[in-house]
Amino acid sequence: MDVIISSRIRLARNFKKYPFPNRLSSNQACSMIQEARKAIVESPTVIAQEFDYIDLEQKSSLEKLVMMEKHLISPELVKKTNPTAVLVNKDESISIMVNEEDHLRIQGIQLDSNIDKTWEVTSRIDDLLEESIEYAFHEKYGYLTSCPTNVGTGLRASYMLHVPILEATGQLKMIVQAIGKFGFTIRGMYGEGTETQGSLYQISNQITLGQSEKEIIDTLKTVTTQIVQQEKNLREKIVKENRLQIEDQIYRSYGTLKYARQLSSKEAMKLLSDVKVGFELGMLEKERKVDNIYDLMVYTQPANLQKQIGRNISVEERDEERARYIRNHL
Incomplete structure (x- = not known):
């Protein structure tokens, strides 16, 4: 995973x-x-x-x-x-x-x-x-x-994590409070003050004084390993207890991405997050494997979409182009 x-x-x-x-x-x-x-x-x-x-x-x-x-x-x-x-x-x-x-x-x-x-x-x-x-x-x-x-040290070490189940169950909020005591924080996709989309979060150190670079990085690895394991455990648990419900949600998300004619950035990120989990859990194994869902998340952001088209476009046009881009890559 x-x-x-x-x-x-x-x-x-x-x-x-x-x-x-x-x-x-x-x-x-x-x-x-x-x-x-x-x-x-x-x-x-x-x-x-x-x-x-x-x-x-x-x-x-x-x-x-x-x-x-x-x-x-x-x-x-x-x-x-x-x-x-x-x-x-x-x-x-x-x-x-x-x-x-x-x-x-x-x-x-x-x-x-x-x-x-x-x-x-x-x-x-x-x-x-x-x-x-x-x-x-x-x-x-x-x-x-x-x-x-x-x-x-002037060092900020961080990981970008995809933790949809920790987010959905509310456990991520408790983790944020817990790791704050150890000098770490969790922020949105683009860092401090940015909105979270697609269940993507950055975990990083807050303290750089009084610790070596190695100490900061090693502690971050330890904390992150625990968070990753909690996400994996929760995924296994929900699949065991509610497999049909989870499969239904993932296939609905896949179907929307595959056939929708308009998608906002926020909606696309949520649906791509679901599909990413679906591939990782083996629930979409019969569908064409997408090499990197994260690439789709990046290249369907507003500015990157407009760069591909070669001009500034309206929000409505962006939603149409985003849906087309995703259909062509799923």
């Missing part, structure tokens, strides 16, 4: 020589962005050849939203009016956001549960940047950041 969708590492870093972004002038921001660009694209390493530099001031709102829906940039970076940029590698597993809440947000994402590998890759990029950038660092407190909760 693929309860874990992805693993993510994000490192917050700042230049020692510049004020934090909230006090940065436009000229300083432009200079800082160019230094960050040079640190990667002009590096003599092979890694440098893998990255594309994107000036976000030159991108439309739609293009920025496409990147946000794919988790390449944050909702906050989309909203910023100051000079901003992002460096993205070819397979989009690494992105370096420039002039977000901190000067640099180095992010690594892998579509699996191997967070140790994600950390290894992200840390390598951090080391490469540090070869030419002097970070704001304090011997006692560690890396200095705009928000005090990021001071220390």
Whole structure:
């Protein structure tokens, strides 16, 4: 069962020589962005050849939203009016956001549960940047950041989880309260302050000071393993007790996706969540196997749909195109 969708590492870093972004002038921001660009694209390493530099001031709102829906940039970076940029590698597993809440947000994402590998890759990029950038660092407190909760390692480690049964039974709320005592939190699909759709949640650490990167990651793995097991146990339980009812719900969702002519984003996410569980429980084994339901969830988000069509379209047109896209891929 693929309860874990992805693993993510994000490192917050700042230049020692510049004020934090909230006090940065436009000229300083432009200079800082160019230094960050040079640190990667002009590096003599092979890694440098893998990255594309994107000036976000030159991108439309739609293009920025496409990147946000794919988790390449944050909702906050989309909203910023100051000079901003992002460096993205070819397979989009690494992105370096420039002039977000901190000067640099180095992010690594892998579509699996191997967070140790994600950390290894992200840390390598951090080391490469540090070869030419002097970070704001304090011997006692560690890396200095705009928000005090990021001071220390500057590390946010997280998993994206698909937990529809924990959500439906209300047990997820209890888990949120319990893990808060250990310095962890659960948020929506796109992080803090974002709405949850398709039963997708991010679990991440809240504390970065006083713990090593390894300690943070190891504790996250332990907590997440327990949550994943609870979701799996509940799935087995409901199938054992109410198999016909669950099968009926899953096939109704599959049928709607297969034949609907209009689907809102929220409805599509809920139905795709049901179908994902159906494939994982073996209830849809006679239907054509979809390689990655999560890809369908991403590519039917509003901005990504409009990118595929090549223009801005109305909500009604989006709902029609979303239904068509899903029909063609199921």
